[in-house]
Amino acid sequence: MTHDLGATAPDPGADRATATQTALTSLVARFAQQWQTPGDPPDLSAHLPAEPALRRSALIELIKVDLHERWQRDTDAPRLADYSRRFPELTAAPLPPDLVYEEISARSRRDNHDVDLTEYRQDYPTQMARISQRLDTGHQDDPADPDAEPALRTTMLADPTALDALDTINPGATVDDFDLLLPLGQGAFARVFLARQRSMGRLVAVKISHDRGSEPQTLAQLDHDHIVRVFDKRQITDQHLKLMYMQYVPGGTLLGVLRMLRRTTPAQRNGQLLLEAIDAATTTGGVLEPQPSPTRTEISRLSWPETVARLGSRLAAALDYANHRGILHRDIKPANVLLTADGQPKLADFNISFSRHLPGANPVAYFGGSLPYMAPEQLEACHPNLDTTAADLDTRADLYALAVVLWELLTGRIPFDDGHDAGETEQSLQAMIDRRRTPIAERFDADLPPDTPALLRHALLTCLSPDPADRYATGAELAQQLDLSQDRAARDLVDPPTHSLRARLRMRPMPVVTLSSLLGHLLAGLYLGSHDLRLIRDALGPDAAGQVARLGIIVILIGYPIAIGALLYWCRSVFIVPNGLRRGRQFDADTLAAARAATLACGDRIAIATFAGWLAALAIFLAELHRLGGLPAGLTTSLIACYLVAACVAVVYTYFPVTYFVLHWYYPGLVAAGPTTPADAAMLRRMVHRSRIYLGVAACVPLIGVPAGLVFLTPDQQQLVIGPIVGLCVGGLFAFLITLRTFYALETDLNALDRVLDPHPRT
Structure with a gap:
């Protein structure tokens, strides 16, 4: 379905393919109409176009009509071998499977019984392999069931009865229960109108198209904010048409946005451009006027890349919803993405094209402007001579097509150099496949806006990977990445600016963690030295105080390396995995999950080791005091109390800098390295709770x-000791204020990372 909402031509490749599809449809319809006029049968060759690129495609479609008409009138009608001798260009490539299918269908209808397929399997083994399932599973005609598929349904491109009937349907007409008000769009096989449903008194969009079989009934069951809701369908049997009515979405399509985009300089592209395109479509028919809303205000403030990411995340969520219900779209293109008045995208036309497509049938005739957006494996399913079928596709093909649409929205063009005749011949279709079987060329990067977030670029390139295994497995994963690319705080965490210090030290945790862990020990040591050593000097003399000081240095020189070694082993994945990622190593999901958990626990582990180390040092300290002669109970109690206060200083002012740097610099890199789970978000929330406890200790x-x-x-x-006590009081106050600020920064990072890890994208 193509909606005409602008004046500028769409992407040349898509526009050419759509025009070819329309031209073929009209040409075949004229030939079929001539068969209905009295007189001699029409001459097929007189209807062939002069343009070489279209000639073989047209010949194939014309032969289908000729076969059916002649076999209805003559038991000795021409066979495919006769057409091949008459038109040598038909044999320039292997005969399309749909032609073989149509001859079998025509003979079946003429003789009113099944045709012996033995000779076909001998003469056309490759083609029969492609269509055997269709031949084996075709339903028998059932007059009692008007919705049943007839046996051997034709693949002919044009139905003259339907074309004539469609041409007579215009605004002002009443069809079934619907008063047609305004045209919304049209394609080769369908027209779309804004209509009023009489029985319900509501505005709906009505799509009237050739009756090529029923769309899956599950389409009417799709209920998602970003999928156009299909209400029901009706058959117009005598005119070979069907009518499908659905939710009316007034803001036009992404095709209209693209047309306005190409008239706008890159510097002027932002969220307001999307709203202007929507308003232009909304007000065209005079039915609705755009109204202010919080969503429109939000969109107006976005950059153009953020606007595209916002649209993409919602469409990816819609694809994920449909995929979980066993439905693929298979026809994603700008014309099939509708927009509400407040800028919400909605997918339309799920699964329609492939549901009526015979494997190997002429692709440009059936898919038109959809071809440039297809994944390579989907193009292979369209190729007459390749074995890939629609059954081989999964949601990753839809994500590929969505990425092509988003790239085109970002830059104004798709990231492929398809020729003007793309898909019109088997050779040009193969060229399209070959181009998509290689990574996106670097020269297309220059088309991206300068303010495109690296995460957005990475997400699109991941979806555009030639191998489906390298793409996101679900729409939810893509939606999560696109949401993240809009979240500036979270985006900078996961993907820091290239030349920043954080980017340079991102996967080098050892230097920063080691240095930041010294801060708490240094502060605690300063307090303890100024407080306890003064009291020991007063009680036991300078020599004893000197011995205690020397013992403290020995304990530090021996104990600190031991503690560091124990921590390195305990937190080994915090260092090993980032170092491996920096060197290009790949880790499985379990290893990455363990590294993320260890990284979040790193501050706690260092705090535990710190407190345990200080308690061990306290035992050594008390034993040395006892050896030196002992102290009064009150003084000993005071020394122990101050020692424990110093240990708390060491713990708190080690925990916060270590946790801040680990969370701000290293953990996001682990998040970006692989898939996350809800357990990661739960661990982050527990860290928020623990950090509040440490903050309470600091206070x-x-x-x-x-x-x-x-x-x-x-x-x-x-x-x-009044001086050290005053210093503790004043210094503790300032240190707490710094810690409080660090806590708020830490909480900001935790909230941003929580948004990153949330597996449910925003709607």
């Missing part, structure tokens, strides 16, 4: 540290 340090440092001391001893 308590000066509140507990001041009384703990004074309450067990004599007045003279209190005077000795």
Whole structure:
């Protein structure tokens, strides 16, 4: 279905293919009409076009009509071998399977019984292999069931009765229960009208088309915000037409947006352009006027790449919804994406083209402007001489087509150099397949807007991978990536600016984690040295204080490397996996999941090791004091309390910098490296809760540290440590403020990453 909503031609390849489809339809219809006039049979050769590229396609379609008409009148009508001798160009390539099918169909109808297929299997083994399933599974005609498919339904391109009837249907007419108000669009086989349904008193879109069989009944069951809702269908039997009525979507299609895009300079392309295209379509018929809405306000503020990503994420979610119900679209192109008045996209025409397509039939005649958007495997299913069939396709072919549409929206052209005759011959169709079997050429990158997020580019190129195995497996995965590309905070986390320090150290956690873990120990050591050593010097003398200080240095020199080694082993995946990714290694999903979990637990593990190390050092410290002569109970209690406060300082001010840098610099790289699960989001939320606990400890340090440092001391001893206590109080306050700011930054990152990991894209 093609909607005409602008003045500028669409992509030349798609436009040419659509024009070819329309021309072939008209040519075949004229020939079929001449068969209905009195007199001698029409001369097939007189209807062949002069243009070489179209001649063989037209010949194939004309022979189908000629076969049926002659076999209805003559038991000794020509066979395919006769046509091949008369028209040598027919044998320039293998005979199309649909021609063999049509001869069998014509003979079956003439003789009113099954044709012996033995000679066909001998003369046309390849073609029969392609159509055998259609021949074996065709239903028998059942007058009691008007919806039943007749046996050997024809693949002829044009039905003269339907074409004539379609030409007489115009706005102002009443068809069945519908008053046709305005034309919305038309294609080679169908017209679409805005109509009023009399029985319901509502506006609907009515599509009237050639009756080529029923669309799957499941289409009417698709109920999604971004899929056009199909209400029901009606048969217009005497005119060989069918009528399908559906939700009216007033904002035109992406084809209209493309036409306006090509009239707009790149610097002026933004979300407002989408709204202007929608408003132009909405007001054309004078039925509706655009109204302000929060969604329109949001779109108007977006850049053009963000606008395209927004459209794409919603369409990908719609494809995922349909795929979970066993339905593929198979005909994604700009004309099949409708827009609501507030800018929401809706997919239309699910599965229609392939549902009526015989494997190997003439592709440009059946698919027209859809060909340039098809995945290579879908083009192979259209190729008369390749074994791929529609049954071999899955949702990844739809995602490929969606990526082509989004690329065209971004740049104004598809990322392939298809010729003007793309798909019109088997050779040009093969050339299209070959081009799509290689990665997108780098020169097409230059067409992308300068502000295109790297994540958006990566998502599109992933969908455009020649091998389906390299594409996203589901629409949900693509929608998630496209949503992420619009989220500037989350986007910069997962894909930092190229020349930033974070980008350079992104997969090098060792230096930053090691240095940031020293901060808490340094602060704790400064407090402990100024507080406890003064009291020890006063109680035991300078020599004893010196011995304790030297012991502390020895403990640090020995204990710190041991602790680092233990942590490296405990957190080994935090270092090994990022280092491997930086070097180009691939890891399975379980390894990546374990690395993500270990990375989120890294701060806690370092905090546990820190507190355990300080407790071990406290035991050594107390044993040394006992050896030196012992201290009064009150003083010992004060030293222990201050030691525990220092341990809390070491824990808190190690946890926050380590967690911040790990979460801000390394974890996003692991998220980008492979698929995530809901468990990842749950772990992030638990980290938010734990971080609040650590923040509470940081707030308590000066509140507990001041009384703990004074309450067990004599007045003279209190005077000795009043300076360190004041320093703890003031320093703790400033440190808490810095920690609070770090916590808010950490929470921002956690919320952004939670949006990244949310498996359910926004609607």
